[in-house]
Amino acid sequence: MSAVSDLGTARTRRFDGLKKRAARHRSWTIVVSMAVVGAILPVLAYIPPFTSAQPPSAWIDGYTNAGVFVLLALGLNLVVGVAGLLDLGYAAFFAIGAYTYAYVASPFGNDILGITLIKSLGIEGAGIVFWPMLLVGALVAATFGILLGAPTLRLRGDYLAIVTLGFGEIVPIVFLNADAVTNGTNGIGGLVRPALPIIGGFSAMNPWPYYVTMLALVATVMILCYRLVESRLGRSWEAIREDELAAAANGINTVTTKLLAFALGASTAGIAGVFNASKLVTVSPDQFTFIVSFTVLAMVVLGGMGNFWGVAVGAFVIYTINNVLLKSLNQFFDKTQIPILMDIDFIQLQFLLYGLALVGMMLLRPEGLFPNSRRKRELHAVIADASEDELLAAEATTEEGQR
Amino acid sequence: MSGNVLDNDPILVADGVTRRFGGLVAVSKVDFTIPERAIVSLIGPNGAGKTTFFNVLLGVIDPSDGSVEFRGRRMVARPERLAFESLVWVAPALILGLLAFLLAEAGILGGRLLALVGFLVLMLLIASLLLSIIRPVWYQKRLSKLGIFRSARPNDMVEAGVGRTFQNIRLFKNMTAIENVLVGMHVKLKGNLLEAMINSKRMRNEEVEALNRANELLTLVGLGGKGNEAARNLPYGDQRRLEIARALASDPRLLLLDEPAAGMNPKETQDLVALISKLRSELGLTILLIEHDMKLVMGISDRITVLDHGEKIAEGTPEEVRRDPKVIEAYLGAPAA
Numbered sequence: 001m002s003a004v005s006d007l008g009t010a011r012t013r014r015f016d017g018l019k020k021r022a023a024r025h026r027s028w029t030i031v032v033s034m035a036v037v038g039a040i041l042p043v044l045a046y047i048p049p050f051t052s053a054q055p056p057s058a059w060i061d062g063y064t065n066a067g068v069f070v071l072l073a074l075g076l077n078l079v080v081g082v083a084g085l086l087d088l089g090y091a092a093f094f095a096i097g098a099y100t101y102a103y104v105a106s107p108f109g110n111d112i113l114g115i116t117l118i119k120s121l122g123i124e125g126a127g128i129v130f131w132p133m134l135l136v137g138a139l140v141a142a143t144f145g146i147l148l149g150a151p152t153l154r155l156r157g158d159y160l161a162i163v164t165l166g167f168g169e170i171v172p173i174v175f176l177n178a179d180a181v182t183n184g185t186n187g188i189g190g191l192v193r194p195a196l197p198i199i200g201g202f203s204a205m206n207p208w209p210y211y212v213t214m215l216a217l218v219a220t221v222m223i224l225c226y227r228l229v230e231s232r233l234g235r236s237w238e239a240i241r242e243d244e245l246a247a248a249a250n251g252i253n254t255v256t257t258k259l260l261a262f263a264l265g266a267s268t269a270g271i272a273g274v275f276n277a278s279k280l281v282t283v284s285p286d287q288f289t290f291i292v293s294f295t296v297l298a299m300v301v302l303g304g305m306g307n308f309w310g311v312a313v314g315a316f317v318i319y320t321i322n323n324v325l326l327k328s329l330n331q332f333f334d335k336t337q338i339p340i341l342m343d344i345d346f347i348q349l350q351f352l353l354y355g356l357a358l359v360g361m362m363l364l365r366p367e368g369l370f371p372n373s374r375r376k377r378e379l380h381a382v383i384a385d386a387s388e389d390e391l392l393a394a395e396a397t398t399e400e401g402q403r
Numbered sequence: 404m405s406g407n408v409l410d411n412d413p414i415l416v417a418d419g420v421t422r423r424f425g426g427l428v429a430v431s432k433v434d435f436t437i438p439e440r441a442i443v444s445l446i447g448p449n450g451a452g453k454t455t456f457f458n459v460l461l462g463v464i465d466p467s468d469g470s471v472e473f474r475g476r477r478m479v480a481r482p483e484r485l486a487f488e489s490l491v492w493v494a495p496a497l498i499l500g501l502l503a504f505l506l507a508e509a510g511i512l513g514g515r516l517l518a519l520v521g522f523l524v525l526m527l528l529i530a531s532l533l534l535s536i537i538r539p540v541w542y543q544k545r546l547s548k549l550g551i552f553r554s555a556r557p558n559d560m561v562e563a564g565v566g567r568t569f570q571n572i573r574l575f576k577n578m579t580a581i582e583n584v585l586v587g588m589h590v591k592l593k594g595n596l597l598e599a600m601i602n603s604k605r606m607r608n609e610e611v612e613a614l615n616r617a618n619e620l621l622t623l624v625g626l627g628g629k630g631n632e633a634a635r636n637l638p639y640g641d642q643r644r645l646e647i648a649r650a651l652a653s654d655p656r657l658l659l660l661d662e663p664a665a666g667m668n669p670k671e672t673q674d675l676v677a678l679i680s681k682l683r684s685e686l687g688l689t690i691l692l693i694e695h696d697m698k699l700v701m702g703i704s705d706r707i708t709v710l711d712h713g714e715k716i717a718e719g720t721p722e723e724v725r726r727d728p729k730v731i732e733a734y735l736g737a738p739a740a
Contacts, residue, residue, distance in 0.1 A: 238586075252586070
């Protein structure tokens with residue numbers, strides 16, 4: 001008995017050391033790996049099989065768009081994956097972030113707010129507001145996250161999902177119908193692009209500044225997410241997800257903790273919204289439909305709930321499959337000259353294939369591509385519980401043997 | 404010896420606690436005090452209202468009548484003048500809004516300034532709404548001066564110094580043993596959102612200390628070296644002990660154990676008795692037990708209270724309770740007349 005347990009503790013001790021070291025340098029790990037990934041991705045865009053799908057600059061642009069979804073997925077992962085609050089209206093916060101930027105950074109929005117920012121700074125000069133607006137967008141979205149969270153605190157699971165679904169529908173509809181202040185269906189156009197003092201304004205022709213900005217944003221958000229989850233607050237979120245009553249009985253203010261999860265998740269979406277608006281130069285209600293909420297949720301589930309790296313990779317992969325691979329299947333099969341496949345229009349089948357991929361994924365790997373160890377335990381608990389009795393019996397016999 | 408303990412100042416006083424569910428009176432006018440450093444037990448046949456009473460003490464359910472005082476502070480009672488609370492926090496915003504409206508009508512206030520006031524009113528409303536949801540302690544004290552009272556919530560009780568375990572174990576099963584204890588330490592730690600984001604040095608030190616303390620607690624309950632096991636994988640007896648360690652992590656003054664020996668074999672029960680005695684002697688804890696295992700209750704308690712049909716039918720030392728005809732009747736039924 002003692003020999004076995006010694007071996008066990010030795011192993012856990014070594015594991016502890018590794019974990020501690022990784023945790024101590026986690027932020028650097030993230031920065032370095034983001035830099036590496038950020039350097040490799042553009043190189044891929046210039047290599048043959050990929051260049052045939054679309055030109056390199058389109059790839060870079062696509063990576064940046066994927067980055068928006070990575071941000072969204074990271075934020076939703078805090079709410080759904082860590083705190084266990086199912087949110088089906090996440091696109092609402094995305095929309096709120098985008099419209100916040102639109103009001104400050106477009107002539108139309110400036111008229112509504114009664115400010116003369118663009119007039120006084122000029123189209124080029126006004127781009128500098130993009131940077132503080134990232135923070136403002138996050139704060140505004142967080143406020144709405146709290147407003148949504150407050151009345152729904154007593155709800156759980158399915159009921160919470162339905163309320164958030166409603167919220168997710170309300171927000172775009174308000175933007176659609178409040179014609180006077182939101183310009184309705186057309187949305188708000190003519191947003192200024194971001195600018196930096198030395199580099200000058202970003203432009204539609206050059207995807208690189210956006211790409212680098214996105215890398216920095218993703219790295220920052222990921223560092224913050226990891227720090228939060230490993231803190232006292234992160235533990236409370238996990239405790240609430242596991243057992244709310246027990247969490248309260250251990251002194252966790254479940255109300256505040258859940259509100260914080262909503263607020264932080266929403267603020268990430270707000271940042272993504274500001275970025276996306278500045279890149280598209282226009283915001284309109286149809287950018288924030290339920291499909292967005294759903295896609296982000298699918299990314300979180302597929303990537304591996306609760307695991308930030310997994311979720312980021314999941315978001316990237318799904319975005320790329322959905323927007324690049326499935327779209328280039330036509331070209332691909334045209335070249336291969338296979339009779340039947342050549343005649344199928346894969347663009348029409350895009351969502352069918354996407355759905356099939358989701359179903360297949362859930363059957364084969366319900367815990368996602370890169371599962372969080374805890375989630376894995378949860379999902380495989382059914383099997384473990386069944387064999388627990390056997391295990392206990394085995395343990396009892398060995399213990400008796402040792403006595 | 405036990406007599407001395409029972410003469411200590413009370414740490415918890417329940418006064419005439421009643422809880423009705425519709426027509427059913429689950430707990431009826433129970434007076435109950437727990438002297439400091441005592442081990443007192445609550446027993447009774449199934450459905451006697453023990454767990455309901457327990458939940459009232461912990462702020463999980465509001466009493467229909469009566470109150471609970473913990474360390475001199477009234478924690479749990481029937482809510483009073485709740486309707487006024489919303490008035491208190493809506494009133495400032497409403498007054499400000501009305502004032503702005505009147506000024507605008509008179510033509511003094513207009514345009515952007517009016518919009519600004521409107522924005523202020525909205526923010527004030529949001530802030531006060533949040534206050535009423537989060538209910539920080541200072542807010543509750545302010546309110547109680549106005550005569551508005553609402554029972555403490557379970558987390559407030561923990562902050563005041565009450566720890567508990569559950570009848571059916573409620574660990575965070577997918578977290579490791581040490582993480583469970585760290586969650587229990589929640590009210591003792593101060594790290595907040597901002598500190599977590601900047602990963603402050605103070606917070607890191609605090610976390611290291613917390614980890615050490617958690618390991619100590621695990622050793623105290625006899626789970627040393629099992630910190631990295633998932634709670635779900637621990638054997639039953641260990642899970643019970645882990646739950647006690649978790650409850651101890653908030654440094655409670657009073658520990659409430661809901662059937663801690665349920666499902667344990669005699670050996671494990673024996674260990675538990677030793678552990679409970681150790682908790683009192685080493686940590687100076689006061690302990691309230693709800694238990695079915697008579698051997699355990701009789702052996703360890705300074706005082707036993709018996710509930711039946713929601714009423715207190717007997718109270719006294721184990722010897723007295725054992726001989727009480729009412730207790731015997733409650734457990735075995737009345738002799739045929």
